[in-house]
Amino acid sequence: MPRETIIRTTVVAPLIRIRVRRMLPIPGEVITGIGQTVNPMQTVARAVQYTRYRILPLSDILKISPEELSTVLQVAEGERVSQGTTLVDKKGFLGRHQQYQSPLDGEVYEVRNGRLIMRQMSEIVELRALVAGRVVDHVDNRGVVLETFGSLIQAAWSTDDEDAGLLKVLTNTPNALFFPEEITKEANSAILVVGWFDQLKVLERARDMGVRGIITGSLPANICRVASLIDLPVFVTNGIGAQGMSAPVFDLLQAADGRRTALLGKKSGVRTDRPQIVIQADKKTTTDPRSAAEPLTEGQTVRLLRQPYLNQVAKVSHLYDLAQTTPAGNKAHGADVQLENGQIVFVPYANMEAII
Structure with a gap:
């Protein structure tokens, strides 16, 4: 029987119960009570910064x-x-x-x-909820835990900024290169979804047009450095480079076009988990996110992280108990996966992440 293997995971969940921690960067005062319902723009805690x-x-x-x-x-x-x-x-x-x-x-x-x-x-530092939900817990004098329902996507990287707005998908394919002139006045107050871009003018135009945030599949390293310096949430779902967005993430975002979305980055205090994209839904559910500590199983969906299969989505078809020989001649623990074209290839565990 193959040994149990736990690999890196990314949450791409269409409808789950979500717990969101909203935290002040410094100690302050929580001004909402447990059980209280809040809207996205409502202040839930505040602090005086000296x-x-x-x-x-x-x-x-x-x-x-x-x-x-x-x-x-x-x-x-x-x-x-x-x-x-x-x-x-x-x-x-x-x-x-x-x-x-x-x-x-x-x-x-x-x-x-x-x-x-x-x-x-x-x-005065005011902490907004950014999601509509119910306060289910207080975190001392630092913030609250909110319960809401909807889709959750973990991003690979983000700027420190946070905001909320209506989702606006501006591309028909997950890996299309995006250009600044595609941002029109209809993008005001929206969170944009694009495949990827490599021009700084995209950031400048988005800020000038009142865009609330950008979700992109990938971003060159030099653009990431500049994005960190401007007051605009930029969330990268896949990673640094020019590979675009993975199909499961793009399909979920495309299906959610027009829904209220929150981009939760690192501005509200020290955070060790990954940036989150929360897309709100009217439906409720008792389904919680899958644990990242669950072992990989046959039939599970994975995203491949290295060439020649970079950014491809596959299904695990066989787990190996012993290390296998790679095309490069090295030994590595891994699994056979079936690509979308039906081809079955061996991929080391280090070169894949499970989509949960």
């Missing part, structure tokens, strides 16, 4: 000792103050008051040795 500190030497300014400063201080550590708020009010000679107002908006971070340290508020 980036600058300012030291106010109040003892020196007011010519008082650190001990005396503590008796005339009008604010406490952790208190938020606005510009102009009185920080110190000291009664002087003949009842005159000596005051010092805050020069900025911020938080009283610490008072030490006669110095008041202000932490300046830079911005």
Whole structure:
């Protein structure tokens, strides 16, 4: 009996129950309750991001000792103050008051040795749900877990940006080269699906036309580097290069044309799993995603990762218990797979991924 083998997997699921973790990049406040239903643009958590500190030497300014400063201080550590708020009010000679107002908006971070340290508020970080669903759990003071239903595709790579919009498929074939002039005003607020592209102008035009994101099968490395620097979600389903998109992914996206879609990248905190494309459905199901830890089986669909079969989709026809000789003369553990044209070839496990 062949040994159990677990290989790399990619989720391409048409209708499952999906758990989405939405996380703030820093600790903050969760403002939605467990059991609450949310819409994609709804804020589920927020945080105040502080980036600058300012030291106010109040003892020196007011010519008082650190001990005396503590008796005339009008604010406490952790208190938020606005510009102009009185920080110190000291009664002087003949009842005159000596005051010092805050020069900025911020938080009283610490008072030490006669110095008041202000932490300046830079911005409010708001975390949107991006998917319609139900809050099923809180993650401490960092975010929520949402339950929704629909299609789930794991991407191979993405920029850090995230957004949601209606899916718009702009190609009829999974490996067609896409050109910037194909982006028209109808693409505004949409998430575009293309085979692949190799022009930076595609990114520039997409941003100028108000596109919410791009899903592409593959992308040259130099385009990936530039995409990482602009404020536009770009999701690559297959990998770096010019091979286009695999058939199972393209077929699922094409069938979902016009449906609300979320691109969930890495912006909302540290993430160890892969970028996710979530396509919402009105139907509900009790089916959960297959475990990536399940062994490979005969009949399972795989995508081939190396030439001469790069990006081809095949079915596993036979699993070998012992290492086999490859065309290059090396020994490798692998399986026989049947290509779409009916040809059966041996492929090492390292050169395939299971589509689950």
